[in-house]
Amino acid sequence: MTDLLVPTELLTGIAEMDGQHDHLFNSMLQVKNALLSVSDVDEAGLTLLAQLLEELLEHFAWEQEAARANGIPFEHHAREHARIAAFVRGKIPELRNGRCNVPALMVYMERSFESHVAHFDLGLGTALRAAAQARRTG
Numbered sequence: 001m002t003d004l005l006v007p008t009e010l011l012t013g014i015a016e017m018d019g020q021h022d023h024l025f026n027s028m029l030q031v032k033n034a035l036l037s038v039s040d041v042d043e044a045g046l047t048l049l050a051q052l053l054e055e056l057l058e059h060f061a062w063e064q065e066a067a068r069a070n071g072i073p074f075e076h077h078a079r080e081h082a083r084i085a086a087f088v089r090g091k092i093p094e095l096r097n098g099r100c101n102v103p104a105l106m107v108y109m110e111r112s113f114e115s116h117v118a119h120f121d122l123g124l125g126t127a128l129r130a131a132a133q134a135r136r137t138g
């Protein structure tokens, strides 16, 4: 657990969710390295970004299912997921057309993701741990 990319204050205490977040931070780092290492955006960077979008969608689906299975309200959280997914999806054609400031995009994506975890996923983690606790004691 020493080389996690997720900042400690963003750990939810739900191992599977934290593992997925760590994986996503790792993917973002790879996209960043790929997009920033070339002067023109290339296919490899775009492919990595498309993969990151797929990973995000899978992760969002996992959180939604975990919430549903535990009776945790998720509408507001799901709207945020949809907003992030639409943002990333919209960046792919912009990057392809060269109409995108790549360094600014990467900083924005990292901050958005961290902010999402802080404002939505930490609360989900607390609710999931409470639900597990209730199952154990109930």
Ligand SMILES: [Fe+2]
Binding pocket: 021, 059, 063, 117, 121
């Ligand atoms: Fe998440």
Ligand SMILES: [Fe+2]
Binding pocket: 060, 063, 077, 081, 116, 120, 121
């Ligand atoms: Fe989330």
